[in-house]
Amino acid sequence: MEFFKKHPIFFSGIGLCSISLLVGLVFSILAALELGDASKKYQKADRLFSRLMASNPSPVAENVESSDFNVMELSDKLQSMRDELERGTEVEASLDGVRVMAGIQQYISKFKALANENMGDNGPAPIEIPDDFAFGFDRFKLETTVPEKTEEIMLLDKQRDILDYLMTELFATNPQGIVAVARESAKVLRAEDEEVFSNDPSIFDISSSVTSKVEGAIDTIAFQITFSGKTNSLRDYLNRLAEFDRPIVVRSINVSRPNESVKTNTKEKKNDKLVALFGKEVESLQAEQRKEPVVTENVSEFTLTLEYIEIILPEDIAQSDSTEGESI
Structure with a gap:
């Protein structure tokens, strides 16, 4: 310190x-x-x-040229896709409600008559249809009230025209029967309408996982057709649709095979002498004969989900917007 x-x-x-x-x-x-x-x-x-x-x-000339080439290729590819989807006859819908309702009634009567008068390779071969069948328009088989909204009238006319084509092509394949025809509702359903339309077998909703609809690019009108027949009827029908006379694509196919119709030998052989001589051996043989079925027909039931394709082009959207603006 x-x-x-x-x-x-x-x-x-x-x-x-x-x-x-x-x-x-x-x-x-x-x-x-x-x-x-x-x-x-x-x-x-x-x-x-x-x-x-x-x-x-860097935007050198080589890169700019390569970029322009890629854009041209993509544009050509897009145009080819549009051309492919747009080929075929386009449906022109009517705005005349009375005419549309009359067209639906004529459509129902036409195919009822064709089903009864159908001719096969070996002569008359009526196509089986349910009683009071309306070919997709159950709501209008008795009702002739004209819808109020023009959008519903136009869509109904489109659906009638497309179903007319689909039924014509199906009848050409000579199916054994038509079980059901369904379409999307042309009317925008409100809460009070859902119960009524849920009981309508001719109305269905296509699954979002199945539809090819793309908002703002592709619009579709969906249908579901169930018919019975042999495999060649389905094959012929698909080949006809593949010709693409209308822009219609098959989205799904379900096949169910009902119990095959069989012919069973149920006649008892009343030969007491044989039974007396051979006993259980004859009885066993007769039992095996009764069990063995003879297949006489192999008919399947096919359910097809189809969509009519409509391409929405940018100019169509612009025209629609301008029309709405003018109407306002």
Whole structure:
């Protein structure tokens, strides 16, 4: 202690130097940390720069030419897809409600008559249909009230025209019977309408996983047809639709095979002498004969979900918007 008192200046200098050393160490550590962060940022920027240089994104003439070529190829591909989907006869819908209702009644009567008068390879071969069948228009087989909205009238006329084509092609394949024909509702259903339309077998909703509808690009009108017959009827029908006279695509096919009609020998052979002579052997043979079926027909039931495709072009959207603006 006495030594400290004798040399105060010396120890003060030592203290200041120690404090300066500690401060210097702290600043050195902070500087080292900042240097590490800066080094990482530099390395990241350097890697990004190297990638950009490798990709050569500069708008030189070669890159611009390549980009233009890619755009042209994509445009041609899009146009070819549109042409493929748009080929076939386009449906022109009527706005005359009375005419549309009359057309639906004529459509129902027409195919009822054709079903009864159908001719097969070996003469008359009526196509079986359920009683009071309306070929997709159960609601209108008795009702002739004209819908109020023009959108519903137009869609009903489109559906009638498309179903007329689908039924004509199906009748040409000589199916054994037509079990059901369903379509999407042409009317926008309200809560009070749902119960009524849920009991209508000619109305169905296509699953979102099945439809090819794309909002703002592709619109569709869906149908579901169930008919019975042999496999060649289905094959012939699909081949006819594949000719694409109308832009109609098959979205799904379900096949069910009802119990095959069989002919079983149930006549008892009443030969008491044989039974008496051979006993159980004859009885066993007769039992096996009764069990063996003879298949006389192999008819399947086919359910097809189909969609009529309508391409929505940008100019159509612009025209629709301008029409709505004028009507407002």
